[in-house]
Amino acid sequence: MTTARIQEQETALGLRQVSFGYGAHPVLDAVSFNVRAGELLAIVGPNGCGKSTILKLMAGLIRPSAGEVLLDDLPVASIPRRKLARRLTLLAQSNEAPEAMLVRDLVGLGRFSHEGWLRRDTPEDRRHIDGAMRRMDVEALADRRVGELSGGQLQRCRMAMTLAQDADILLLDEPTNHLDLKHQYALLEVARTQALAGRAVVAVLHDLTHASLHADRIILMSEGRIAAEGSPADVLTVEMMEAVYGIRTVAMPFGRAIVHLPEGALR
């Protein structure tokens, strides 16, 4: 890819030769890629391949031990959190949430970076909060306490909080955790809609079928490096599965989706 082409694609956020970790077994080893506005990028790979570490680096929660994570040519970890939060948000994996808080207030926390000492809960804030709750289908839970929610309901409310933040870059760490089939699909559809609206969405996904169905581009990680990058059909091949996951699979395409089943299970 030439430099000229990178510039054409509105590269907001990108990794340049990023390594993380010390000693003989670095978690990430000289990883480079750009996040493009208007696309849903899925990061997949086996356990411990460094997927979540990439998201934390992109969110500026940790600093690379070598290389740079840049947002508008500035290292993300050097941007003040409040300013950064108006551009970029992360749905972290932990589902820690204050039990006695009302769902509406939890979603409202997404507006934290937009509020001031004397200005909060403005009509604009409310519009974003209401819109996010509608999109995640949690309006009916608005007056419930967080402690009363099921794991899946809480996850949808946390996603609503992330949407309410109204950032151009959404980083989602295994967002379909705890969700049932319907809501897994619904959440990834919302993520797609966000990408179609011109935002950049990066999701760490476990489920390769989800990735094939919803992602525009997939990065397949293996042992801290990028093993393959490209469209779902290019990346999720039987050969790649064997090389990266160490398991022989049979691939079955269904429209956009590619389903990989372990060969051993089909005998």
Next chain:
Amino acid sequence: MRRALLIRSGRHVHIPIALRPAAILLVLLSLLIILAFAALDLGSTPLPAGELLRWLAPFIDATRETDAVLLLRWPRVAVAILGGAMIAASGHLLQIVSRNGLADPGLLGISQGTMAAVVLGAAVLGIPPQWLAPAGLVGGLATAILVLSLAYRLASTTGLILVGLAVSIVLGALIEIVMVQGGMAQFARWLAWSHGSLTAVSAENARMVAIWALPLIVLTLLVARSATPLLLGREQAAAIGAAPQKLALLLTLLSAALVAPIVAVVGPISFLGLIAAHVARKLVGERPQEALPVSMACGALLLLVADTAGRTLFLPLVVPAGILVSVAGVATFLIAARFTSSRR
């Protein structure tokens, strides 16, 4: 939708104030004023209410006896109210920082650090009484910083609690070694103080506490809102735009500063921070901007009631407020546990 009073001016000021928490706070503060009045009135020497009013009113002189009696009572009432509020705020802030509903100033070794400095200062270094409170404050802050910097290397909440406990136990042993060195009379005084007692509070103590309390309480109320993201855990807090590390450090120092002068003057009051924060969350929910003021009001009420009850109900016996708060704390938890289990 929650009902709220909207303060609005132009494009830059837009502050909705939720009505229910505001109403609850108002009720608690009114109760506090009534009880403070009662606490001034109650005691082994009864005062006519008229005398008390004359004493309270500006430019009217009360009788000498009233002056003398109230000179003993007002510092206690003032310290009970301010101290209760400060301990409650300190405990509540630590609960937010550690994400542990059981956190208490005792947790970080702050109480023990303050006590150790006071005990060592008085018994070993011979520091004059008026300098014991500042010495205790230095001890409490030093312990908080020590515990935080040790726990920083462990980089986890559990690490913080473990380090705090370990430091508390070591300091507790140190305190007891010093306490048993003196004679019987000395030991009895130490013992009363180590359970949290307002008996010896002087007007000078009350002034010292007030000087600490006012700026710290104002600061607590100002930072309450920005502490909210910490409730989501460090990573998510950073993702929504907070600086969790800085915030946690600031809040821990604030909670140490809130509790140190009280421990120096009154001794440690365990359970108070825990009960007050628990009740506040039940009443107004989790948002610190609403829960913290309610917590402080509850703490003030609780310590005032405990101290007044301790010095009036069991006469001629005077029960240290710390012990009554602990009893109330255990009772609260038994009731809460029973209530919660029967509901499920």
